Amino acid sequence: MILPAVRDPRLITIRRGGSLTDADHHLLALWAADCAEHVLDHFERVSRADTRPREAIAHVRAWVRGEVTMMVSRAAGGHAMGAARSLTGAARHAAYAAGQAACVAHVAEHELGAAAYAIKAVRATADDPSEAALVECHWQHDQLPLQIRELVLDDQRRRNDVCWSVFDV
Secondary structure, eight states, X not given: OOSOSSOOGGGSBXXXXXXXXXXXXXXXXXXXXXXXXXXXXXXXXXXXXXXXXXXXXXXXXXXXXXXXXXXXXXXXXXXXXXXXXTOOHHHHHHHHHHHHHHHTTTOGGGHHHHHHHHHHHHHHHOSSHHHHHHHHHHXXXXXXXXXXXXXXXXXXXXXXXXXXXXXXX
């Protein structure tokens, strides 16, 4: 479970009583999609014929462009997580990263789920898991748009414990 017990109003959209703008929500979704796509090959090497995680990432990007509804992106995220269930290790984590990314359309706080599962994916196959996590975390930080950088970094500090402490790098 990567969602906090107490929601941060900065990660709740304005129309739902928070302060997150649609523009920043879209940036969070795109960043989560980038994090998931960065490790997607770990899944595709194991399950070449299963396109659900790749489709989930495509759906959240389509949601940002206004081409699909939030419900369609969220459903695609659920399907990607379904692809993960029978797997283990990096392949499983990569599919979960894609699922979490697609669910950002529904709840912005899933952005850390995509990032955390991506870090878990690279750690699962690395000779030096700590170094792999550090490299992946730095790569993720480098992809952060300036507009949401401090929000995400603060969210990582705040929710690190519910994200398996993967951001302790």
